[in-house]
Amino acid sequence: MKNNNLRIFFHVSTIIGLLMLESPIILLANNIEPMFFGVPFLISWVLFWWAFCTIIFFIAYMKNWGKTTNIKRRD
Template sequence: MRKTFTTRKLTIYGGLLLGFIMLESPLILVANQVEPMIMGIPFLFVWNLFWWAFLTVLFLVAYLTNWGSASRSNPERDS
């Protein structure tokens, strides 16, 4: 059986990949600055909080849309 990727699944996969790359890759060195301060918080902390919140919301959307479950039209599931 071949998996099909809907636009929603591709968007979620892409968003997860983007979020993890921004948090875990050497790109974090771009944000590793004390200046500018945003509301008294160093930029690195704001960077990490933003991407953490982005991934948290994306995982919530994925959960609410049953992102990992089989589709309703799957004949193997109905039997």
């Protein structure tokens, strides 16, 4: 059950991250005036969601997301 919940979490997180990068919502972020650490908001938006997706993919890689374990024990 825990593995299934983790798999659903990775799928949902990936879809949300990619939607936030590629959807028309990014047009709302197309402003220069609100600056974060001297970087325009649009660049900050893209970098945040890129980092979010990268972290999710790294965690999924470390947890062997998508791989089935077919190890049989010999007794």
